[in-house]
Amino acid sequence: MKKLLIWLPLALFLLVFALVVNGMIEPSDRLVRSAMVGKPLPDLRLSPILADKPGIDTSDWPKGKPRLLNVFASWCIPCVAEAPQLLKLRKAGAEIDAIAVRDSTPDVQAFLARNGDPYSRIGDDHAMRAQLALGSSGVPETFVIDSRGVIVDQHIGDVRAEDVPKLLAALEKAK
Amino acid sequence: MIAEAGLAALWLATAFAIAQLMLGAAAARAVDPVVLLPGVRRIALVQALFALLAFLILIWLFVTSDMSVLLVAENSHSQKPMLYKVAGAWGNHEGSMLLWVTVLAVAGAGVALFERRLVAETLSATLAAQAAIAIGFYAFLAFASNPFARLNPAPADGQGLNPLLQDPGLAFHPPTLYLGYVGLSVAFSFAVAALLMRDVGPAFAKAMRPWVLAAWIFLTIGITAGSYWAYYELGWGGWWFWDPVENASLMPWLAATALLHSVNVLATRDGLRAWTLMLAVVAFSMSMVGTFLVRSGILVSVHAFAVDPTRGSFLLALLGLYIGGALALFGARVGTVTQGATFQLVSREAALVLNNLLLSVILGVVLIGTLYPLVAQAMGVQLSIGAPFFEKTAVPIALFLVAGTAAGPLLRWRKDSAQALLSRLTIPVAITGVTFALFFAMTGFASPIAVLVLALAFGLAAASIAPLWKRKLRRTPLPIYGMVVAHLGIAVSLAGMAADTLFKQERLAAVAIGDNLAVGPFKVTLAEVRPTVGPNWSAMEARLQVQRGAGAPFELLPQQRFFANPPTNTSETAIATLWDGQVYTVLGASDASGRWQLRLWWKPFVTLIWAGGGLIALGGMLSLLGRVLRGRRDARAQEEWA
Numbered sequence: 174m175k176k177l178l179i180w181l182p183l184a185l186f187l188l189v190f191a192l193v194v195n196g197m198i199e200p201s202d203r204l205v206r207s208a209m210v211g212k213p214l215p216d217l218r219l220s221p222i223l224a225d226k227p228g229i230d231t232s233d234w235p236k237g238k239p240r241l242l243n244v245f246a247s248w249c250i251p252c253v254a255e256a257p258q259l260l261k262l263r264k265a266g267a268e269i270d271a272i273a274v275r276d277s278t279p280d281v282q283a284f285l286a287r288n289g290d291p292y293s294r295i296g297d298d299h300a301m302r303a304q305l306a307l308g309s310s311g312v313p314e315t316f317v318i319d320s321r322g323v324i325v326d327q328h329i330g331d332v333r334a335e336d337v338p339k340l341l342a343a344l345e346k347a348k
Numbered sequence: 349m350i351a352e353a354g355l356a357a358l359w360l361a362t363a364f365a366i367a368q369l370m371l372g373a374a375a376a377r378a379v380d381p382v383v384l385l386p387g388v389r390r391i392a393l394v395q396a397l398f399a400l401l402a403f404l405i406l407i408w409l410f411v412t413s414d415m416s417v418l419l420v421a422e423n424s425h426s427q428k429p430m431l432y433k434v435a436g437a438w439g440n441h442e443g444s445m446l447l448w449v450t451v452l453a454v455a456g457a458g459v460a461l462f463e464r465r466l467v468a469e470t471l472s473a474t475l476a477a478q479a480a481i482a483i484g485f486y487a488f489l490a491f492a493s494n495p496f497a498r499l500n501p502a503p504a505d506g507q508g509l510n511p512l513l514q515d516p517g518l519a520f521h522p523p524t525l526y527l528g529y530v531g532l533s534v535a536f537s538f539a540v541a542a543l544l545m546r547d548v549g550p551a552f553a554k555a556m557r558p559w560v561l562a563a564w565i566f567l568t569i570g571i572t573a574g575s576y577w578a579y580y581e582l583g584w585g586g587w588w589f590w591d592p593v594e595n596a597s598l599m600p601w602l603a604a605t606a607l608l609h610s611v612n613v614l615a616t617r618d619g620l621r622a623w624t625l626m627l628a629v630v631a632f633s634m635s636m637v638g639t640f641l642v643r644s645g646i647l648v649s650v651h652a653f654a655v656d657p658t659r660g661s662f663l664l665a666l667l668g669l670y671i672g673g674a675l676a677l678f679g680a681r682v683g684t685v686t687q688g689a690t691f692q693l694v695s696r697e698a699a700l701v702l703n704n705l706l707l708s709v710i711l712g713v714v715l716i717g718t719l720y721p722l723v724a725q726a727m728g729v730q731l732s733i734g735a736p737f738f739e740k741t742a743v744p745i746a747l748f749l750v751a752g753t754a755a756g757p758l759l760r761w762r763k764d765s766a767q768a769l770l771s772r773l774t775i776p777v778a779i780t781g782v783t784f785a786l787f788f789a790m791t792g793f794a795s796p797i798a799v800l801v802l803a804l805a806f807g808l809a810a811a812s813i814a815p816l817w818k819r820k821l822r823r824t825p826l827p828i829y830g831m832v833v834a835h836l837g838i839a840v841s842l843a844g845m846a847a848d849t850l851f852k853q854e855r856l857a858a859v860a861i862g863d864n865l866a867v868g869p870f871k872v873t874l875a876e877v878r879p880t881v882g883p884n885w886s887a888m889e890a891r892l893q894v895q896r897g898a899g900a901p902f903e904l905l906p907q908q909r910f911f912a913n914p915p916t917n918t919s920e921t922a923i924a925t926l927w928d929g930q931v932y933t934v935l936g937a938s939d940a941s942g943r944w945q946l947r948l949w950w951k952p953f954v955t956l957i958w959a960g961g962g963l964i965a966l967g968g969m970l971s972l973l974g975r976v977l978r979g980r981r982d983a984r985a986q987e988e989w990a
Contacts, residue, residue: 179682182626183675186633189719190668193640196722197660208731248856250937250945280857287941305736 207308207316207327214242214322215306219296222273222281229270229296229303234322239347240268241340242316243292244304246276247284249312255331256288262332263291265341271295272303274312315340319347351417354405355496358446361398361453362486365479367391368456372476376545381468388475389460395482396450396457403437403450406495410437416502419443419495425508427884435519441659442495447523448639449485451530455559456482459534464983465555473541474534481533484666492662511885511911511918517577525570525597529635531563532604536632539625540674543681548621549688553614556628558975560611564604565968571597572961583919583934585854585949587845587957590738595718596638599711603631606707609700617761619688619697623704629678633671634711640667641718692763699756706749713741743797750804750842753835754811773811780807791850802846809839826974834967841960847929847953855948858939868950869896870931875903877935877944885909887920890935890944894924906935929953 209215214231221228243259245252263269271292273281281295298304307316307324317326317340326343328336368391375384409417410433413426423440424433432439438447456478463471489495538556542548574597579587588594607627613620640663691697717733724731758772784803791799812835815828853868865872875891887907895901904922911918924931929952936945 176683180679182630183672183679186671186675189715190664190672192719192722192726193664195726197664208729246856248858248936248945248947250858250939253858253939275854275856284858305734310732 207310207324209306209308209324210327212324214318214324217272217296217303217306219272219298219303222276222278222295222297223285224278226292227294229272229294231322234318235268236322237320238268239317239319239325239344240270240293241344242307242318243269243271244274244307244309244312244314244316245271246274246312247280248276251331252284252313253288255313255333256291258332258334258337259291260289261334261337262340265337267341267344268293272298272307274298274301274304317343317347350405351409351414351496351498354402354409355494357398357402357405358486358489358496361395361402362483362490364391364395364398365453365482365486368395368479369476369483372472372474372479375472376469376476376541381472385468385472388472392453392460392475392479393457395479396453399450399453399482403446406443406446407434407437409496410434413506415504415506416498416500418497418499421499421503421506423508424506425884426505428508428514429883431516431519432514438523439518442489442493444522444526445485445489445493446495447526448530449482449489451526452478452482452485452533455531455534456537459537459559463555465551465979467547467551470541470545470547470552473544474537477537477540477544478533481537481670484669488659488662488666492659508884508911508914511909511914511916514884514911515577515581517573517581521570521573521577524566524573528563528565528567528570528604529597529600529638531559531566532600532632532635534559535563535604535607535628536674539628540677542625543677543685546681546684548614548625548685550615550618553611553624554979557608557611557615558972558979560604560607560628560631561968561972561975564601564608565965565972567597567601567604568961568965568968571601572958572965575961576958580921580923580932581918583921583947585852585932585934585947585951587848587954590717590733590735592718593638593642595714596634596641599714599718600631600634600638602707602711602714603627603634606704606711607631609703613697613700614688617689617691617697619691620701620704621685621688622682625682625685626678627704629671629674630711633667633674636667636671640664691761694759694764694766694769696756696759696761696764699752699759702752703749703756706745706752710742710745710749713745714738717741743801747797747800747804750801750808750838753838754804754808757815757831757835758811772814776807776811776814779810780804783807787850795849798846798849801842802850805839805843805846808842809836812836812839826977827971830967830969830971830974832967833970834964837960837963837965837967839960840956840963841958844953844956844958844960847956848951851952852954853950856946858943858945860941860943865946865948867931867948868952870948870950871895872931872933872946872948874944874946877938880907882909885911888935888938890933890946892922892933892946894931894933904931904933906933908935908937925955930955 214234217229217231219229241262259269269291273295296303313331315328315332316324319325325347328340332340368388371384371391372388375381375388378384409420410424413420413424413433415421419440419442424436428436437443456475459478460475466474535556538552542552575587578589607624610620610624610627614624717737720733721731754776755769755773759769780803783806784799787799787802812832816824816832855865855867857865859865859874861874861876863874873893875893877888877890880887880889887909889905889907892904892906893901894904902924904924906922907920909918909920919934919936922933929950932949932951934947936947938944
């Protein structure tokens with residue numbers, strides 16, 4: 174037993190060494206995609222950040238129709254840039270829910286007053302827990318949730334004009 | 349010509365390293381090693397001088413902006429401030445590797461010059477081992493990372509240094525870390541020599557101890573400075589990101605901390621022989637793994653600025669050779685190392701074993717967390733491991749470690765009673781209990797772990813000064829003071845971390861000129877945003893008026909900087925340090941309607957984190973001073989005897 178123990182460090186090192194060699198042979202993709210794509214929504218219970226709009230509660234997720242879940246913040250300048258595209262998506266019939274990251278009620282109110290309000294529901298994610306649970310690494314990000322409540326796609330960064338038809342197609346496919 | 353002289357110095361250093369390896373190995377096997385040893389010592393010294401010369405020549409090339417040298421042209425610019433021209437010499441891959449190997453050679457020369465306690469065979473073997481490591485890294489420089497390569501034709505001017513690196517903090521924290529990383533090579537060489545010569549005992553431990561201490565001090569300072577640099581330079585308001593490169597500096601520190609404690613057991617009580625050898629090998633191995641992680645760019649990190657598969661594979665081969673070799677030697681030889689002195693379950697030794705085990709577990713967790721993306725990749729999954737993993741795994745173990753740190757120094761060597769320990773711990777335990785109740789009442793369930801950390805910090809502070817209780821303060825040896833100060837530093841640092849988690853206030857907003865924001869007890873007004881220029885950058889600078897209650901208002905000037913060479917944007921934070929914490933401000937992007945993104949934090953007592961780091965290093969210095977003075981006194985006494 175003790176004999177084996179003595180060789181354990183070397184064995185562990187060789188294991189790590191093999192892993193590293195493997196990692197060197199296959200250089201990784203630097204963009205971190207969420208591991209949650211393809212899985213059902215994680216359990217989220219976010220209180221409403223605005224008095225007149227519901228928050229996000231995945232135990233009570235409206236199924237039957239695919240939806241977008243937009244991770245945003247009032248302090249985020251790219252979120253201002255994507256706001257017109259979200260309004261376009263909304264006009265085209267997309268249901269958009271949102272998670273406000275590290276934000277406050279008056280700031281979100283002012284943001285929506287200035288940039289328009291495409292959202293059906295907005296959850297307050299002050300501690301960034303929901304963002305993390307979704308596997309989102311920044312703001313803004315937009316997830317496509319299918320009619321059964323499964324995450325089917327993730328859009329990283331602001332939604333540009335050319336992304337609107339792609340997202341609409343993804344929603345169509347997710348029915 | 350000067351660049352060629354640098355390359356020549358590097359080759360000469362390599363030649364002397366080969367000579368040092370051969371003569372050192374011969375001396376270790378010789379019948380009368382005392383004859384050969386002075387020669388080995390001199391060769392080690394000459395090797396270090398040539399390495400140092402090569403490094404100084406590289407600095408000279410950067411200072412004179414010699415653009416015919418590829419490295420200078422790629423990483424410097426004639427318009428750069430002098431400090432960053434000098435720092436530019438090691439702010440890149442080739443230069444930092446040259447610094448690495450220079451420190452390695454200088455540390456070897458230090459052993460050759462000052463080490464008098466070891467027997468001649470073991471010392472010769474140590475110097476041979478040190479040379480063997482150096483040869484590999486000289487080869488790496490010569491064949492895969494030549495810092496003196498020419499560029500023909502020479503460009504009119506260079507491409508500049510990455511602006512993130514143009515900061516006094518970055519000019520100095522990497523060299524400090526390198527002194528620590530590479531200083532541990534001495535412990536590694538000592539361990540290899542001890543295994544080869546089957547010479548493990550208190551004399552060996554006493555010889556190794558000052559080197560471990562010195563390396564550990566540099567690591568502590570380097571990590572503390574690096575953490576503060578990341579805190580104010582990156583502008584994310586955090587002070588530790590569990591980034592692979594930060595972990596790469598933390599892992600050798602954890603191993604060195606464990607080694608520091610186990611080497612004391614070996615020196616004082618002749619226990620933990622095999623374990624101490626293992627830690628000495630692991631500590632420097634972690635340094636090499638760290639260097640590899642940074643230099644190969646295999647893991648995604650803000651620090652990985654040399655993504656190059658050839659270099660990566662070369663370093664990996666060296667790593668396999670040295671770490672694999674040392675561990676194989678350990679496996680083959682450690683069975684012949686006889687067991688040292690034993691001890692009871694409740695004793696200072698047992699507490700130190702507990703310390704070592706917990707530090708090793710934390711080290712293992714950090715290593716797994718850092719390398720897990722590679723495991724996942726091997727199974728075809730892409731992922732990254734963030735702070736939540738480390739906070740859930742390493743932090744709870746660290747809490748036990750803190751409790752052990754409080755109890756350990758209050759135990760006697762060899763044998764003690766649990767009851768006596770409990771009575772000595774009454775006051776610290778009471779303090780922990782009371783502070784826990786107090787802060788829990790203040791903050792509730794927001795973060796019970798942070799409350800526990802804060803309470804333990806208070807308890808540890810009380811326990812760490814307890815060893816001075818009833819001692820004659822003037823006759824207490826310096827290493828005891830060192831331990832007290834270092835343990836107190838841990839308490840101070842923990843208190844800062846917990847206070848930052850529990851009490852920090854954050855405000856993120858897009859605001860127009862003239863708007864007010866409240867953060868914690870402060871009112872912050874965005875008075876104006878104006879253009880401003882520096883030596884090699886221009887910036888948009890926000891003038892923030894900050895006022896606490898009815899107190900005197902002060903100004904903070906965070907900037908968005910634009911560097912022309914190379915074209916880059918950085919945010920320069922503006923931080924006000926007050927007696928009870930810091931106001932931290934960052935200016936972000938602007939939108940079309942003239943609103944600016946502002947990030948404000950009020951961080952009560954956050955400064956304690958780095959003050960604690962400073963205390964830990966100071967404790968190490970006191971201890972080192974005590975050991976060195978004691979060593980010289982012993983040597984003098986021995987001479988008088990003879």
